[in-house]
Amino acid sequence: MDKFIFIDRDGTIVRDTVYLHRLEDLEFLPGAVDGLREMQSSLSAKFIIVTNQAGIAKKLYTEKDFHIFNNEMICRLRNAGISIAKIYFCPHHPDITGECECRKPKPGMINQAIKDFGLDPSLAIFIGDKDCDIELGQSFGAKTILITNGQYEVKAKPTAVAKDLIEAARLIGTHT
Numbered sequence: 001m002d003k004f005i006f007i008d009r010d011g012t013i014v015r016d017t018v019y020l021h022r023l024e025d026l027e028f029l030p031g032a033v034d035g036l037r038e039m040q041s042s043l044s045a046k047f048i049i050v051t052n053q054a055g056i057a058k059k060l061y062t063e064k065d066f067h068i069f070n071n072e073m074i075c076r077l078r079n080a081g082i083s084i085a086k087i088y089f090c091p092h093h094p095d096i097t098g099e100c101e102c103r104k105p106k107p108g109m110i111n112q113a114i115k116d117f118g119l120d121p122s123l124a125i126f127i128g129d130k131d132c133d134i135e136l137g138q139s140f141g142a143k144t145i146l147i148t149n150g151q152y153e154v155k156a157k158p159t160a161v162a163k164d165l166i167e168a169a170r171l172i173g174t175h176t
């Protein structure tokens with residue numbers, strides 16, 4: 001059976017420049033492309049990106065900028081043999097747009113994926129570099145992997161910790 005992997009974008013797949021949106025800043029993290037490819041081949045993984053994009057609420061960039069960036073990223077991944085099933089994003093920020101149901105660790109994006117894919121999130125794996133990514137996965141009873149890029153302090157207790165997606169791909173073999 002296909003394994004659904006909910007994966008964060010910034011700081012997990014690509015370098016997080018904070019409010020990342022410019023194409024010239026698009027840079028895959030070390031091991032990211034190889035790690036994704038490994039998960040795809042060994043687990044038949046289907047990747048669903050879930051990303052908070054408060055920069056849109058803060059008007060630091062537009063939703064169009066976000067899509068242009070994603071299209072380029074998806075294109076480069078496709079050229080490397082990796083397919084991304086879907087990207088969900090939260091364009092809100094509580095201070096500006098009020099509370100929403102989609103900003104991680106809120107469940108909105110996952111609930112939408114359940115409707116769109118008919119998947120069971122408790123059987124998925126959640127991968128990300130922040131507390132919100134781990135808390136989101138845990139709220140659905142799923143296994144979680146924290147990518148430690150050293151950028152953020154993390155208090156959550158994931159199922160496993162990896163320094164990059166290559167290591168995460170290896171760990172998934174032993175934790176699933």
Ligand SMILES: [Mg+2]
Nearest residue numbers: 008010011129
């Ligand atoms: Mg992140």
Ligand SMILES: [Zn+2]
Nearest residue numbers: 090092100102
């Ligand atoms: Zn939202």
